[in-house]
Amino acid sequence: MCKYTYFLILILCFFSSELNAQNLSLKITGSNEKETTIITNFGYKQNHFDYNSIINEANSFHEKIIKTGYIESKRLLIKKNNDSSFQIKFQLKNKYETIEINYDSTKIKKSLISSVYKESSSNYFVVPFNNIEETLEHINIKIANNGFPFTKVKLSEIKIKDKKTLVAQLIIEKEENKRSLDKIVIKGYEKFPKSYLRRYLKIKPNKVFNIETIKNKMIALNNLRFAEQTKESEVLFTKDSTTLYIYLQKSQSNTFDGFLGFSTNEETNKLDFNGYIDLELNNNLNYGETFNLLYKSDESEQKNFEAILNLPYLFSTPIGTEISLKILKRDSSFTSVNQKASVFYQLNSKNRVFLGIESTESSNLLENKNNSPITDYKSNLYNLKYIFENRWVSNSLFQIKNRVKLELGLGKRKTDLYNEGQEKITIDAFHSFQLNLKNSFFTRINGALLNSDSYFENELFRFGGINSIRGFTENSVLASRYIILNTEYRYKLSNSIYAHTILDFSNFENKLSKTKENLYGFGLGFGIKTKAGLLKFNFANGKTETQSFQFSNSKIHLSLVSIF
Template sequence: MQKASFLFLTIYIVLSSGLFCQNLHLKIDGNTEFETSTIDALNYLKNHKDYSSIKHEVDSVQKRLFKMGYIENRLNEIIKINDSSFKTQIHLKKKFSNIFIYYDKTTIKRRFLETISENIFDDYFELEFSKIETVLNFINSKISDEGLPFSKLRLFNIKVRDTSNLSANLVIESKEQKRVISNILIKGYEKFPRSYLKHYLKIKSSQVFDLTKIKNKTNQLNNLKFANEAKPPEVLFSKDSTILYLYLEKAKSNSFDGFLGFGTNEETSKLEFDGYLNLNLTNNLNFGESFKLLYKSDENDQKTFQTDLTLPYVFKSPIGIDLLLRIFKKDSSFTTVNQSLKLHYQINSKHKIYAGLLSTESNNLLTENTSLTISDYKTQYYSFAYEFIKPQSYNPLFLINSKLYLETNFGERKALNTQEKQSLFSIDAFKIFNLNRKNSIFLRLNSAYLNSNTYFENELLRFGGINSIRGFEENSLFSSLFSLINTEYRYQLNNSIYIHSIIDAAYFENKILNTKEKLFGYGFGFGILTQAGLFKFNYANGKSENQKFKLSNSKIHLSLIANF
């Protein structure tokens, strides 16, 4: 019984020890009821554990009153009422609402002030008193961005202007000249093509040092396929130099997808390849170059071979070169060879313009020309294009948020000793509307128009398939004009799996057959990001406007994009 009583007494003492701790109460009054209510509105801390905490809270309240404009407030001494209560009084006095700050317009640019004040004059600007600290920090950051990272601001000659306003002079203290970048050192990926620093990021030596802009620009490195920013940039300041350190890492930028099959042609006894191959090699020479190889042999006995070579910033200039060779063969009817040479200029990380030449040569392979619409011809175009790309590197499934590519071509066609003016226009654009973290809507517009007085079958535009209107065979549709819309509602299960709907619509015209038709494609699909790459599955059924739905018209499109 004694042990139980002793245990109970011990537990009681431990649990109720807080009752013996000192709990002090603070009350701050003003000189009038209005002043007291103003102080109470600050919601200051009233209960404290010791006198030091009370003193710290009173000082904090007084500083807050200073920032509100009560710069003449007077604090009386803290009085002890009893063992647990303390009180003091703060006489707020006059409140100053605004301050007129005089500045030197040769050192502070007016455009900085336009974002912080509505009343700006040649030698002063008006500001609410409560915003002084925020505004001075803002101005100081802007001056720092102008190459003076160690500058300081202060107000002096503070005077009472009238009953509710003050005036002061703004002074910039800096003991050094403007800082410029003296050297740029790359760590991690030392072979990173330095032309991208100058022309893509717009960062170079002898440039005025602005750390905020530098960080914004280096973030754009994550938009490149072949490099990432390992960590934010750092700066080493010395007496006579400013060295910028960039921390980069090389990324896997090569990709491959497709399948191949081969067999012997029974008529010619020659080996023939069927299938699809898409190879993309990027930055393997640490130049930022890109090489693409495409081979496609589809069920319509059509074969496509295409190579693209992009050389950016040739001879360290802002100009790049794009070369293309495309060979298309339609069974034993005709072949078409396209060649193009374009120069491009990267305006910034999102915008690019092109200009160049595009030539086409097509040959009739029919020994007996039973088709009057197939003929030998040559075309020569002057080509102009514009490209816009907005990435979203935070989503590994959908790395690009929006893209726009516009191309115009003007020239002439030569055939059978005749010449004819022609023009070719095309647009390819898409946009992802992110509704929330898991739901999004994908919209794509793809259109092309060949403008000519007469047409040959072997020069018509070809579309249809997984990268066009789904539910139709690859390149099975020929037209002089087409326009299609791809739509998908996407639901992202996690960071590596998504499912989506397929609703496609297209309109096309064929001037040779004098036909106009509407097409539709419906279906569903999914994508899985695996260690091998991004696997895509699409099931779609295609039909024309007046055609009934048939399950036999359904197509399955498979794609696996492997990065290495």
């Protein structure tokens, strides 16, 4: 029993000493009442664990008041009032508000000083005292980014001019010769396209070395889908050369997207199946090229084939090219062949501008062509297209944060009887609002407009289905103009599973049939990241303005996006 009592007393004594050690108080005063008020306004930590913490706080406080202009301040005494209370007294003296910094205009260009501090003369500039450190740092960065990375900037010959102003001389120590970037070495992915290094990242040898520019350009790699950094870039400085090492690895960027959909046929009351295949191959030849192949077949006996080839930086120039072929066959009614060819310029890592031509030829396959809304025609358009794409830095479920694709076309359509001018506008834009780590809100606007004096059924836009307004049969809606708003509230259950709502709206017009209508789609869905890819499940019901809700109109869409 005595042993336990003795042990308990030791524990109580230990915790008692700990509690006392954590309750030391500090009060800092000035040499007079005015200085004490100034010190109180500065603020400082009053409660401390031990005596060393009090001393550290006193030193930190002294450094803080010196940086604000009290360079003549002194710490006078440390007084212990009792076992848990300490008092430290400071003498602030005079506060200097500004410093006049002189510089040698024959060695330091005025443009350099003006770029940092606009209010300057030919041989001096005045800086608020509390901005001295920041100003010198900016001057150092400016000089370092101009090819002198080992520059030192300091003030010397500091003197008192008057009660509010100090005077000092600006001294800059730097190398005699300006450094340039002599060599760029890629580690890990040695076959990284050299044209992307020169044109996409815009990093070129024999240019003035600028570490800040290089850091900013490395950020652009986040928007590159086929390569990623394995670690931060490094720079090797020798006496005569500067070498940049970039550490990359080739990413899995090929995608395969497919889905299977089924619904009840209103005429036969049997299940109809439809689906599509969307294959995208990226950088398989280590050139940065992209090849897309799309094949879609739906229950309305409509078949769609599309192939797109994108070749960036032709012959190491900043110009790329994109060609595409699209074939549409609608049962035994018509076929349309669309061909596009364009050149594009990559403005930066996120923006591209395209200029090209588009040719479409459509043929009526019906035996009886009299009074048919389907007509043989040929059209030629000149297109201007803009694409903005911003990718997530690290998101296993969603690769792209926001995207804008806007295309304008102007040209003519020809038939056997007459020619007429046409304009076409298409837009596809989406953005994901990240509310917090688990919640996000996705919005997408997709629309198109065909402006013409007359319209044929085989040239109208077709939409509906999982990639447009959900709850409707694939490509079941024909329109000369339409706009679609897709929204999803997404909740991330884990790093590989998310659930979402479906709320879609569309307004469209068909000038051929002289109809205008609103469409609505709503439902639920989820996505699961598996070893095979991202599996998506959507259950949606669509209705028109004049149609009442019917559960039998619901559509189930399954798709699988694999990355390999």
